[in-house]
Amino acid sequence: MKRVSLLVVLMIYHALFVLGDARAQKPNRSKPPELGPPPALQLPPIQRFTLANGLEVVMMEKHQVPLVQLNLLVRAGTAHDPEGKRGLASMTAAMMNEGAGDRDALAFADAVDFLGASISVTAGMHTTTVALFTPLSKLDSALSLFGDVVLRPRFPAEELERKRLERLTALQQWHDEPRIIASNLFNKILFGPRHPYGPPVMGDERAIRSFTVDDLRSFYSLSFSPANAVLIVVGDVTRAALAPKLESLLGSWKGGPPFTKPWPPAQQVESRKIYLVDKPDAPQSVIRIGRIGVARRTEDFYAITVMNTILGGSFTSRLNNNLREQHGYSYGAGSRFNFMPLPGAFMAFSDVHAEVTDKALNEFMKELRGIASITDEELERAKNYLALSYPSEFQSVGAIAGALAEVVIYDLPDDYFNTYTSRILAVTKQEVERAARTYIDPDKIAIVVVGDRKKIEKGIASLGLGPIENLSIEDVLGKPPVIEKK
Amino acid sequence: MKRAVLGAVLCAGLAGMSWAQEVRITVPYTRFVLPNGLNVIVHEDHSTPTVAVNVYYHVGSGREKPGRTGFAHLFEHIMFEGSKNVPEGKFDEWLEAAGGNNNGSTNFDRTNYFETVPSNALELALFLESDRMGYLLDAMSPKKVDGQRDVVKNERRQSYENRPYGMAFIKIVEHLYPKGHPYSWPTIGSMRDLSAASYKDVVDFFKTWYVPNNASLVIAGDVTAEAARRLVEKWFTEIPRGKPVPPVTPAAAYLNEEKRLLMEDNVQLPRLYMCWHTPPVFTGMDATNDILASVLAAGKNSRLYRRLVYELQIAQSVNAANYSGMLGSIFWIDATAREGHTLKELEAVIREELNKIKQEPPTLREVQRAVNQYEASFLARLESVEDKADILNNYYHLTGNPDFFQEDLSRYKAVDPTDVMAAAQSFLSDDRRLVLSIVPKGKKNLAATFSQEVRK
Numbered sequence: 041m042k043r044v045s046l047l048v049v050l051m052i053y054h055a056l057f058v059l060g061d062a063r064a065q066k067p068n069r070s071k072p073p074e075l076g077p078p079p080a081l082q083l084p085p086i087q088r089f090t091l092a093n094g095l096e097v098v099m100m101e102k103h104q105v106p107l108v109q110l111n112l113l114v115r116a117g118t119a120h121d122p123e124g125k126r127g128l129a130s131m132t133a134a135m136m137n138e139g140a141g142d143r144d145a146l147a148f149a150d151a152v153d154f155l156g157a158s159i160s161v162t163a164g165m166h167t168t169t170v171a172l173f174t175p176l177s178k179l180d181s182a183l184s185l186f187g188d189v190v191l192r193p194r195f196p197a198e199e200l201e202r203k204r205l206e207r208l209t210a211l212q213q214w215h216d217e218p219r220i221i222a223s224n225l226f227n228k229i230l231f232g233p234r235h236p237y238g239p240p241v242m243g244d245e246r247a248i249r250s251f252t253v254d255d256l257r258s259f260y261s262l263s264f265s266p267a268n269a270v271l272i273v274v275g276d277v278t279r280a281a282l283a284p285k286l287e288s289l290l291g292s293w294k295g296g297p298p299f300t301k302p303w304p305p306a307q308q309v310e311s312r313k314i315y316l317v318d319k320p321d322a323p324q325s326v327i328r329i330g331r332i333g334v335a336r337r338t339e340d341f342y343a344i345t346v347m348n349t350i351l352g353g354s355f356t357s358r359l360n361n362n363l364r365e366q367h368g369y370s371y372g373a374g375s376r377f378n379f380m381p382l383p384g385a386f387m388a389f390s391d392v393h394a395e396v397t398d399k400a401l402n403e404f405m406k407e408l409r410g411i412a413s414i415t416d417e418e419l420e421r422a423k424n425y426l427a428l429s430y431p432s433e434f435q436s437v438g439a440i441a442g443a444l445a446e447v448v449i450y451d452l453p454d455d456y457f458n459t460y461t462s463r464i465l466a467v468t469k470q471e472v473e474r475a476a477r478t479y480i481d482p483d484k485i486a487i488v489v490v491g492d493r494k495k496i497e498k499g500i501a502s503l504g505l506g507p508i509e510n511l512s513i514e515d516v517l518g519k520p521p522v523i524e525k526k
Numbered sequence: 527m528k529r530a531v532l533g534a535v536l537c538a539g540l541a542g543m544s545w546a547q548e549v550r551i552t553v554p555y556t557r558f559v560l561p562n563g564l565n566v567i568v569h570e571d572h573s574t575p576t577v578a579v580n581v582y583y584h585v586g587s588g589r590e591k592p593g594r595t596g597f598a599h600l601f602e603h604i605m606f607e608g609s610k611n612v613p614e615g616k617f618d619e620w621l622e623a624a625g626g627n628n629n630g631s632t633n634f635d636r637t638n639y640f641e642t643v644p645s646n647a648l649e650l651a652l653f654l655e656s657d658r659m660g661y662l663l664d665a666m667s668p669k670k671v672d673g674q675r676d677v678v679k680n681e682r683r684q685s686y687e688n689r690p691y692g693m694a695f696i697k698i699v700e701h702l703y704p705k706g707h708p709y710s711w712p713t714i715g716s717m718r719d720l721s722a723a724s725y726k727d728v729v730d731f732f733k734t735w736y737v738p739n740n741a742s743l744v745i746a747g748d749v750t751a752e753a754a755r756r757l758v759e760k761w762f763t764e765i766p767r768g769k770p771v772p773p774v775t776p777a778a779a780y781l782n783e784e785k786r787l788l789m790e791d792n793v794q795l796p797r798l799y800m801c802w803h804t805p806p807v808f809t810g811m812d813a814t815n816d817i818l819a820s821v822l823a824a825g826k827n828s829r830l831y832r833r834l835v836y837e838l839q840i841a842q843s844v845n846a847a848n849y850s851g852m853l854g855s856i857f858w859i860d861a862t863a864r865e866g867h868t869l870k871e872l873e874a875v876i877r878e879e880l881n882k883i884k885q886e887p888p889t890l891r892e893v894q895r896a897v898n899q900y901e902a903s904f905l906a907r908l909e910s911v912e913d914k915a916d917i918l919n920n921y922y923h924l925t926g927n928p929d930f931f932q933e934d935l936s937r938y939k940a941v942d943p944t945d946v947m948a949a950a951q952s953f954l955s956d957d958r959r960l961v962l963s964i965v966p967k968g969k970k971n972l973a974a975t976f977s978q979e980v981r982k
Contacts, residue, residue: 066764067653067760067761067764069610069611069653069657069661070611072612072620072650072653072654073649073650073653075624075646075647075649075650076646077646078625078644078646078647079575079644079645079646079748080575081574081575082575104571104573104908104909105905105906105908105909106905107905107906107909145826146826146827146832146836149825149826149827150825150826150827150891150895153824153825153826153827153895153898153899154891154894154895154898155898155902156898156899156900156901156902156903157902173906174902175901175902175905202836202839205839205864206842209795209842209864209865210842212794212795212865213690213794213795213842215794216690216792216793216794217690218688321792322688323683323687323688324680324683324684324687324688354622355618355622356615356618356619356622361615364677364680365615365673365677367676368672368673368674368675368676368677368680369676369680370677370680370684371677371678371680371681371683371684371685391680391683391684391688392680393676393679393680393683420623421619421622421623422622424622424623424624424625425622425623425625427625428624428625428626428644428647429625429626429627429642429644430625431574431575431576431644432574432576432627432642432644432910434574435573435574435576435909435910435911436906436909436910437909520794522865523864523865523866524866525865525866525867
């Protein structure tokens with residue numbers, strides 16, 4: 041009945057407004073519309089040049105909006121922390137814009153904020169990035185501040201005390217955060233205490249308390265050097281206009297040789313074990329499952345990327361479809377490979393309703409076991425999703441600078457962006473299934489669960505997935521630091 | 527013509543002219559209305575072979591019925607579960623197979639749905655959006671409602687209940703607004719109301735609100751205005767106009783007292799919240815309140831950060847924001863105490879700083895610094911077609927003018943220091959506000975003064 045009256049209304053509107061408009065014929069909804077050929081991504085070329093002191097510049101012009109992103113990528117990060125000083129790279133980075141050039145911390149922040157610009161310094165695992173984002177109209181002033189951070193950080197002792205207190209307090213707050221607890225434990229299990237990917241990037245209480253201004257200066261001078269850095273520029277500038285500015289800003293910068301360091305190999309997970317961290321009264325259980333994956337430069341990169349998209353890398357992936365759409369156990373589930381210079385983690389994850397923790401784990405296991413066999417339809421969807429959505433990742437200066445950093449860090453060819461789509465589309469079903477068999481071994485995984493033990497332990501034990509190690513939050517994070525009153 | 531305007535903007539930037547004073551930020555668009563009342567806005571940007579589709583339904587949690595809080599958002603979830611010609615699961619599968627991403631979001635005032643697709647897949651996105659606008663109920667079932675009910679309950683657990691301090695917002699709106707005010711419940715809703723939502727509610731809600739005359743559609747990106755119009759007419763014209771939607775009845779948001787609450791939570795450190803009512807978005811001193819929030823807590827040199835975190839070092843963090851809505855806004859301050867310090871100490875310092883800014887205007891530099899940051903953020907929002915599409919739709923929704931960019935920015939540029947002082951005087955009064963202390967379990971001694979305890 042309702043349908044009939046709808047039709048009547050429709051007919052009236054057609055009669056009144058659209059009759060005779062050939063473009064507004066009733067569309068055929070019996071199948072989705074045919075799509076024309078996908079558009080190709082046509083990016084401006086990657087430009088490379090070198091300053092007088094040897095600093096490499098990698099640049100892409102992007103003229104839609106008058107903005108500039110300038111990222112100095114220094115090839116030293118947390119993985120370069122000295123023995124016993126875990127967290128030094130991160131602390132050094134955090135301190136670099138706490139006063140630089142002739143400005144103290146407050147004056148420096150005021151100068152940057154007044155431009156509407158932002159300058160951040162972040163230590164990654166293998167690189168530290170000094171990132172400037174500025175309106176083009178403020179570029180000259182912003183560049184001068186950027187130069188101060190890179191060349192003339194002051195590392196004031198009183199600012200180090202502030203940062204120390206801030207970080208010790210952050211360590212306390214970690215005890216509130218089930219996801220942080222889970223990821224700390226997961227990394228610790230996979231990589232152990234001596235591998236760079238094991239301990240938290242910020243370091244533990246003892247290390248944080250130990251850092252001195254001399255430690256910061258020493259790490260800075262070992263890592264910050266034109267021979268150990270690459271400058272990435274994206275935005276509404278031309279090489280001709282920018283090169284002289286960079287030359288006068290950074291051309292006189294001198295420094296030591298590249299900062300290299302050997303790393304111990306990590307021990308792969310060789311059995312299946314459950315680590316249950318008690319978080320009393322938690323309404324959800326935070327689940328993290330995985331093992332060590334493979335380094336970014338693997339030949340299998342494209343096959344793994346497609347495989348993970350099917351397993352847990354997209355909304356329609358098996359994990360999300362199963363745990364969220366089919367069962368309603370979770371708001372979302374997924375998986376990822378942490379592609380790094382050294383083999384990083386493969387991790388499947390979800391936060392699930394506490395009551396169904398065991399059932400959810402069971403579904404995780406089904407999907408991890410099942411991914412070695414995929415359908416043609418899944419393969420096509422995943423490949424198209426990755427390949428055809430790729431151009432949309434090149435819209436903002438910040439995102440493009442991030443993509444260029446990948447090219448720089450992994451020494452990828454300059455046609456990487458333009459060949460990505462065809463490389464993804466060339467992946468075969470056999471390659472995906474082989475990647476699943478090679479990199480996902482459901483019998484050799486660590487399963488971390490942070491949740492309400494009294495509610496979930498029995499159910500998990502009954503699955504018989506392996507031994508359960510019960511842990512407290514303090515077993516994972518240590519005791520919260522005791523902070524002396526100010 | 528449109529490209530030329532944009533080109534002029536760029537040239538001005540390149541020539542090193544002062545962007546701040548000389549150049550209008552404009553996002554050119556064409557607009558048309560279908561006979562069924564659907565408003566359509568098209569913006570061309572061919573810099574990436576990508577198109578953003580963005581649909582607003584002008585209904586948010588503020589239009590929910592008592593006993594059905596959270597329904598607008600639950601409904602948003604149901605919109606992805608298939609429609610007459612789109613079997614369950616295919617909405618996402620077809621989009622992904624075409625290289626598209628999609629999502630939706632709900633707030634007090636509106637619900638939006640958006641796709642980013644390669645430009646060849648625009649028609650697919652429009653087919654999908656039109657099918658759920660026109661034919662959602664043909665494929666609806668109680669089972670779908672149940673499935674998404676469980677998902678949304680897990681969203682509530684993940685985003686609120688299992689987060690430290692995660693229940694603060696829910697408790698704040700409940701006590702800040704008069705009982706029954708449309709903003710007095712959170713968009714996520716209560717567990718009880720989510721359990722009560724029925725299939726019939728879905729039908730009623732759809733028929734009342736999800737009609738083309740209560741929607742607006744933005745297409746931004748690598749498409750011509752003509753082609754976009756042709757496709758929109760093809761897929762959306764047949765959808766019948768609905769009844770006029772019930773008008774928004776402005777509900778008075780007031781607080782005639784100071785409410786002081788305490789809640790215990792599973793946290794290490796106590797946190798203090800202070801909230802006031804401020805005028806609706808784009809009215810009165812809305813932008814001035816944004817600047818006031820920046821002067822108080824954006825950056826190292828902001829007043830509260832500098833005192834609490836930088837100098838005294840008794841707080842780990844401090845935030846201030848003016849959350850603007852159609853029916854009213856919330857001016858919000860929160861500060862987390864460090865170990866060994868109480869919320870009373872934090873409150874005393876905040877009181878000093880608020881008194882100071884009520885008695886003496888901030889410096890010109892403090893205000894200009896905040897304005898300059900807003901100005902840069904306006905540029906950053908012009909970078910992607912999905913951002914532009916959503917902003918065009920939001921401006922249309924709130925002002926009737928999609929290209930409200932320059933007018934919006936001008937509001938900030940017009941603020942002077944005495945305005946900021948006046949805003950603090952007018953809105954941040956001691957005797958009409960909500961003060962909430964969240965303290966670790968068993969440590970009520972860390973709280974600010976309170977007269978009522980609320981349970982998590």
